[in-house]
Amino acid sequence: QQQVKQSPQSLIVQKGGISIINCAYxxxxxxxxxxxxxxxxxxxxxxxAIRPDVSEKKEGRFTISFNKSAKQFSLHIMDSQPGDxxxxxxxxxxxxxxxxxxxxxxxxxxxx
Amino acid sequence: xxxxxxxxxxxxxxxxxxxxxQCAQDMNHEYMSWYRQDPGMGLRLIHYSVGAGITDQxxxxxxxxxxxxTTEDFPLRLLSAAPSQTSVYFCASSYFGRKNTEAFFGQGxxxxxx
Numbered sequence: 029q030q031q032v033k034q035s036p037q038s039l040i041v042q043k044g045g046i047s048i049i050n051c052a053y054x055x056x057x058x059x060x061x062x063x064x065x066x067x068x069x070x071x072x073x074x075x076x077a078i079r080p081d082v083s084e085k086k087e088g089r090f091t092i093s094f095n096k097s098a099k100q101f102s103l104h105i106m107d108s109q110p111g112d113x114x115x116x117x118x119x120x121x122x123x124x125x126x127x128x129x130x131x132x133x134x135x136x137x138x139x140x
Numbered sequence: 141x142x143x144x145x146x147x148x149x150x151x152x153x154x155x156x157x158x159x160x161x162q163c164a165q166d167m168n169h170e171y172m173s174w175y176r177q178d179p180g181m182g183l184r185l186i187h188y189s190v191g192a193g194i195t196d197q198x199x200x201x202x203x204x205x206x207x208x209x210t211t212e213d214f215p216l217r218l219l220s221a222a223p224s225q226t227s228v229y230f231c232a233s234s235y236f237g238r239k240n241t242e243a244f245f246g247q248g249x250x251x252x253x254x
Contacts, residue, residue, distance in 0.1 A: 125236065128173075130175075
């Protein structure tokens with residue numbers, strides 16, 4: 029049973045465009061939703077995270093939107109740059125007291 | 141600050157061989173975990189630990205053993221390697237039970253079983 033479903037599997041965006049990656053979760057007890065960014069040959073690194081007491085969190089060009097009733101959250105990358113080309117993973121857990129459950133990842137390519 | 145260190149970076153094993161993937165962290169994190177990453181499958185949890193002497197199974201534990209004798213180290217043992225264990229393995233660490241739950245990952249070990 030996949031607890032976190034991520035889409036799309038791959039995404040191609042023009043430089044300067046908006047990249048949008050979506051995730052849906054099943055366990056309503058989850059209360060920590062991070063996004064990780066992974067470059068080839070490297071380990072994933074935390075990009076941005078949100079807790080369900082807010083509906084949106086913004087850090088620079090990266091924004092998480094959270095819809096608790098729909099059990100969905102999404103990552104928006106504004107003004108996408110070639111340097112943003114990477115694999116992005118959404119994840120969920122119970123306040124760090126349970127292991128992170130990851131989506132299957134989205135490979136983003138930003139082309140000039 | 142070293143963070144999470146994994147060794148080796150690359151390894152080729154023959155079917156049936158055993159080996160240990162090493163993971164060490166210097167951030168005094170209680171929580172450590174092992175994931176495997178396969179194309180199209182994301183990161184799947186193998187085993188995890190919430191402190192020295194405490195371990196538990198994740199989603200795909202078969203064929204792997206772990207132990208946690210110190211806070212710093214969390215080795216992953218392959219008992220009898222199989223081609224299905226060809227993968228990239230990541231170790232991660234974080235604080236446990238606190239508001240700051242950022243998980244830090246190592247650089248990964250790319251394992252090929254022939």
